[in-house]
Amino acid sequence: MPDSYIIEVDSQTAGIVVRSSGGYCFFASSHRFNRLEGQLFRNAREAERAARKLINGDEKEAA
Template identity: 50%
Template sequence: MSHTQSNAYIIEIHDRAAGIVTRDARGFRFFSSERLFDSLEGRQFRSAREAERAARAVFSERRNRLS
């Protein structure tokens, strides 16, 4: 049985496409698909899960600023 891992993941936060992360030699690089998440553009993460946590933090920070 072969286990392959994906080289790209879509990150969605509350039904919004935050961006995608693609695997490279150093981990996962984030590519924003929505302006709100542009601060993460090009950032390197150790895992797709770490990138998702960062996107959730950006979303949460933005929501708290608007409250």
């Protein structure tokens, strides 16, 4: 399993997640995803879902 993944939403790079001891840490590549910066996710798919919710206006549920 890779140690990092690129997270894209609607053809825009949201950031990357890097595996750490507690899960996958999110690093935003765009200010639109800064709310997710530093958050830990169980896996890359969970991080992608959070980024997608954030971009679709469901900010409360994304963070």
